[in-house]
Amino acid sequence: MENPAEATPARWEHLPSWLLTQTAGHAHRLVSDGFATVGARGYHYRLLATLAEHGPASQATLGRRSGIHLSDMVATINDLAGQELVERAPDPADRRRNIVSLTAAGKRLLGRLEKRLAETQDELLAPLAPDERQRLTELLSRLLDHHNRRTGAPEEPWR
Amino acid sequence: MENPAEATPARWEHLPSWLLTQTAGHAHRLVSDGFATVGARGYHYRLLATLAEHGPASQATLGRRSGIHLSDMVATINDLAGQELVERAPDPADRRRNIVSLTAAGKRLLGRLEKRLAETQDELLAPLAPDERQRLTELLSRLLDHHNRRTGAPEEPWR
DNA sequence: CTCATATCAGGCTTACTGACATCT
DNA sequence: CAGATGTCAGTAGGCCTGATATGA
Numbered sequence: 001m002e003n004p005a006e007a008t009p010a011r012w013e014h015l016p017s018w019l020l021t022q023t024a025g026h027a028h029r030l031v032s033d034g035f036a037t038v039g040a041r042g043y044h045y046r047l048l049a050t051l052a053e054h055g056p057a058s059q060a061t062l063g064r065r066s067g068i069h070l071s072d073m074v075a076t077i078n079d080l081a082g083q084e085l086v087e088r089a090p091d092p093a094d095r096r097r098n099i100v101s102l103t104a105a106g107k108r109l110l111g112r113l114e115k116r117l118a119e120t121q122d123e124l125l126a127p128l129a130p131d132e133r134q135r136l137t138e139l140l141s142r143l144l145d146h147h148n149r150r151t152g153a154p155e156e157p158w159r
Numbered sequence: 160m161e162n163p164a165e166a167t168p169a170r171w172e173h174l175p176s177w178l179l180t181q182t183a184g185h186a187h188r189l190v191s192d193g194f195a196t197v198g199a200r201g202y203h204y205r206l207l208a209t210l211a212e213h214g215p216a217s218q219a220t221l222g223r224r225s226g227i228h229l230s231d232m233v234a235t236i237n238d239l240a241g242q243e244l245v246e247r248a249p250d251p252a253d254r255r256r257n258i259v260s261l262t263a264a265g266k267r268l269l270g271r272l273e274k275r276l277a278e279t280q281d282e283l284l285a286p287l288a289p290d291e292r293q294r295l296t297e298l299l300s301r302l303l304d305h306h307n308r309r310t311g312a313p314e315e316p317w318r
Numbered sequence: 319c320t321c322a323t324a325t326c327a328g329g330c331t332t333a334c335t336g337a338c339a340t341c342t
Numbered sequence: 343c344a345g346a347t348g349t350c351a352g353t354a355g356g357c358c359t360g361a362t363a364t365g366a
Contacts, residue, residue: 010205010224011208012204012208014296014300015276016186016295017186017190017280017283019299019300020299021183021187023183023306024183026302026306027175027180028332029310041332042332046171049169053169058347060346060348067169069332069335070349071333071349071351072334073348095342096342117171117174120176121174121175124175124306127302127304127305128298135294136175136295136298136299137173137178139295140295142287143185143287143295144178145286147182151185151188200354200355200356219322219323228358230328230357231356231357233324253323254364254365254366255322255366257324320366321366322364322365323364323366324363325362325364327361328361329357330357330358332354332355334352335352335354336352337349337350337352339349340349341347342345342347
């Protein structure tokens with residue numbers, strides 16, 4: 001995306017899938033850069049936000065709630081626990097489990113991340129008028145719903 | 160995305176950046192799966208399509224035209240040349256260069272890839288009516304244009 | 319000398335796969 | 343026993359950085 005030369009006047013440029021993946025690339029970069037200014041990444045935000053929303057939980061439960069894979073959960077918690085942003089304590093009721101919870105520092109970081117995130121949305125949608133933003137959001141939601149139903153991602157099954 | 164359990168009723172679910180990256184994820188999976196049925200990947204398609212559109216060229220030029228990084232260009236051409244889908248010949252006029260060109264087999268594969276691609280677009284936009292597809296495409300194009308102008312990706316500069 | 323070209327080796331992020339030991 | 347939990351190791355795709363050798 002940083003290619004300094006010739007353009008890409010290519011066939012695929014008008015394909016919806018291309019428009020989608022490319023704009024998503026920009027969106028992703030904006031969000032990541034925003035997070036990076038406070039030293040975090042996407043998974044960090046998602047985990048912190050999930051904890052803030054539903055409270056402490058085991059890693060497996062957090063994985064289901066946040067959509068983060070269990071294998072990635074481990075590293076994500078390691079990162080955050082290393083900075084004392086979350087706490088990992090053994091569950092006395094079930095010795096397999098760790099109960100992860102948010103610390104005060106974690107809450108503060110989450111606040112900063114959400115501020116960045118809000119700014120980012122505005123930057124992302126800059127060229128669109130409010131009603132256009134609304135329409136885009138709605139169309140994307142319908143698309144996402146449709147495909148989520150066909151592939152995994154249930155609505156609110158058990159627990 | 161294949162998580163078999165709990166949903167993600169999370170805060171971030173309504174954010175445009177989330178909707179965009181998630182739908183793009185679905186789009187990417189659909190396209191990749193389509194390409195995979197004929198044993199190719201995204202870079203393979205892009206290179207073949209670029210060759211078909213502009214004709215033979217050096218690797219550096221192809222990189223600029225296709226948006227594929229020079230480092231990845233090497234491996235991509237290796238893949239395709241190994242299956243005789245493209246040909247890599249030294250440029251007699253400039254001994255640094257390789258001139259890459261499409262073979263008949265490469266053209267045939269490209270045809271199959273484009274068929275898959277068309278099917279994929281339809282699958283991707285399935286839940287939207289024709290006029291909605293149009294609107295989505297237009298909004299995404301405006302977004303992409305805006306951000307491409309701010310970050311690299313010139314229009315048709317030199318050459 | 320500088321610049322362009324091709325190559326190689328590696329990293330990054332998000333997602334996922336498989337294996338494993340532990341515990342319910 | 344089956345099944346859940348946490349951990350570790352590794353993959354893949356697209357994008358990117360850097361170092362290098364060669365030739366214009």
